[in-house]
Amino acid sequence: MSPPAGRPGPLRALGGRRLPRALHPVAWWLWAIALATAASRTSNPLLLLMIFAVLGFVVAMRRTEAPWARGYRFYLLMALTVIVIRVAFRVVFETGVNPGDHVLFALPRLPTPGWYSGVQIGGPVSLEAVLSAVLDGARLACLLCCIGAANTLANPKRALRVLPGALYELGTAVTVALSVAPQLVESVQRVRRARRLRGGGGRGPRALRAIAVPVLHDALERSLRLAAAMDARGYGRTGPATRASRRLTGLLMLGGLAGLCLGAYGLLGAGVPAGVGLGGFAAGAALCLGALVLGGRRVSRSRYRPDPWRWPEWAVVGSGAVSAIVLSLGAGYDPAALNPSLYPLSWPALPVLPALAILVAALAAVAAPPPPAGPGRPGPEEAPVPAPQAAVAALPGATR
C-alpha cells in the first residue's frame, strides 16, 4: 500500500487522514521488547505504572479486530495472577521481620525441623515484605503485559514470514501452535452463541460438556483442514536436499544450541571461567549460523505481498528504543531512583528522564497508522480470511 499521492512521508501523513494499514509486526515486537527491557531495569512503582498505562493506551489505540487482538485482557489477568501468587508466597513463607518494620498481621507458625529451618512457614507479615513482593510481581507482570501487547498488536502469522528459510519447518509448527489459542477462543464463543440462540442456557458440568465436545470437534476438524491445505501447497517437501545434508544441518543446529546453552550457563553462573562462557557462546552462535545458511539453501521461497517498512515502523521502534536506552544507561538522573529502597518506607521518586522516555514510547500510538477496519468494513489490505487459509498464506513459501 502506498502513501497518499503527492508528497509522501511523515508530514503529509500526519497532516491528512492516514490510510489504515497494519504496521510491520516486527516493529511492534521490537517496540514491546524495548519496553520490556525498560521494565526489567526498574522496580520503581511509578515507572512500572506508567509502562502499564502506556501499554494499555497503545493497545487501545492501535489493536485490530483480529481474533488474536482480543486477548489483551487475558494477559492482564495473568499479570494480576503473578502478583497475587508472589504476595501469597511472601506471606506464607516468612522471610524474617527486621527492626522498624510495620507488621501487618501474624500467621500461626508451623514448626519445621531443625535441618529445614531455612524455610519458615507462617509468622509475622510486614508491610515492607508485602510491598516488595508486589513490586517484584509488578515488574514480572509488566514484562508479561509487554509480550501480551506485542501479541495483541502484531499479526503473529505475518511475523513468521521474517524467519530465516532454514527454520521454515519450525515456523510451520509455531504457526499451527499460535493459531490454536485464538481459534479455541473463537470456537468457544461461536458455540456459546449458538447455544444461547437455541435457548440452551444452564451452567455447571452439563453446560461445560455441551460446549467442550463441539469445540474439540471443531478444533480437530480445523486442524485436518489446515493440514490438508498445507499439504496441497507443498509443505513438508524436502526440496533438492540430500539425506546427508539434512543430517548435517540437524547436527549443526543441535550442536549450536548446546553451545549456546553452555555459553549462557558459563556467562551467568559463578565459578565458571569466563573463557568457557564466551567461547561456548561464540562457538554455538557460529554453529547455528552455519546450520541456518546450510538449511536455507534447500528451501526456495517466494515472497508474496511483503510487509513494507516505512517511517511509521522506524518511529515505533525508535520510540520504544528511547525508553530502553535511557533506563539501561542510567545516565542523566540518579540511578538509585530506578530501584527505590523500601527500608525505610518512603514515597518513590519520579526520575524525570526515565518518565519522559516512557512517555515517548506512548507516541507509538500516534506514529503507527490506524489499524485496518474489522470484519464489518474490510480494509484494502487485511481483509479477514478464514483461519486455515490465512495461516497458510502467511507462511514462507506459500503462494496463493
Next chain:
Amino acid sequence: MIRAPRPGQSTARSRPRAAAALAAPVLNMTVLNMAVLAMAVLAMTVLAAVGGAAAAPRAWAAPEPMSHCSTSTGVVMAVSFAHWGGPVLRSCASTPTTAYGMLNQGGWHTTGTEHDGPGFICRVGYSGYQGGTQYPTPAQEPCVLTPPSSAYWTFWHAGPGQNSWSYSQAGATGYAPAPGSVELWVFGGTNLGGTSGSAVPTVSPASLRANNKAPGSAVKAKHQTHPGAHPAHPAARSTHPGAAPARGNSPGGTATASAPVSRSARADASSSPSPVISNAPPVAAGDSQSPSHGSAVPAVIALVIVVLLAAGAITAVLRRPRRAR
C-alpha cells in the same frame, strides 16, 4: 461509524448490548482500566498507610563488653574481615537477641540489599574498624540484587560447649542464639554442608568464646578502678587464635574505643598469616536520623499521567465502530 462522543448517551446505549455479550471488548477495556485503577488505588492506600503507621517498638539485647560474656551467658559474635586483610572482631551481647540485632548494635552496622531488604546481610561494618567502613564496599558489591553465592557474608554458629562450626540454616533475622553460643560471619562462599569453600572458618569457636565461667565481676571491678587509665592503649586487645583465649582481660567497655583497632590489627596481620582476633567493644550509637518519608508529589504527578493515558484509551475504545467493540 463514528459515534458522537457524548458520554451519557453512549453508556445508555451500549449497556443492553454489553449484556448481550456481543461486545466482549467493552469488558476488555473495563478490565484494563480497572486493573490500572486498582493498582493506583492500591499504591495510594499503601502509601497512605505508611505515612500514618508508626513502627512498633522492639526490645533488643544490649551490647556488652566482652568480659560480660561467659561460657553460659551472653552471645559472642565475631566478624572476620580477613578477606580484606583485617582482623576477626568479636563482641558480646546479652540474650535474647537475633543475629541481626547483634550486627546492628554497639557500633556495628549492616546494609541489606535493595532486593531483599536489610534482613539479607550484604555489608558489615564496625565503627571502630577503618572508620566504620562497611565491607564489601560499593565498588566491590553494589548490594542491589542478591550477591553471588561465591562472595557473600556466610553465617556460622556453634552452640554452647561445641567446638565445631555449623553453617547456619537460618537467616540473620531468623536465628536466635542460645546463651553461651558463638556466631561468626565470614565473607566468601561455601557449599551447603559448610565443608568446603573460601568462607569455611579458619578460627575455632573455642578461640572466640569467652572462657570465664561467670560474667566477669572481677574484670568489672578492675575496669571500674581504671576507667580510661590508658587512653593511648588500644582498646581492642589482640590475641592470636593459637594462644590461650583471653580470660576476660579486655579493658573494653569504654565508648572512646574506636580507631585504634585497625592500626593494631593491621600490624599484627602483617606479621602473622592467620587472622587476628580482636575485641570490638560496644560504641555508643550515633544519633540515628529520623527516617523521612519523602514527598508524595512525584506519585501524584505519575498518577495524573496514568489517568490521562487511561482516559485516552477509554476515548479510543468508545470511538471505535460499535460492531468492532
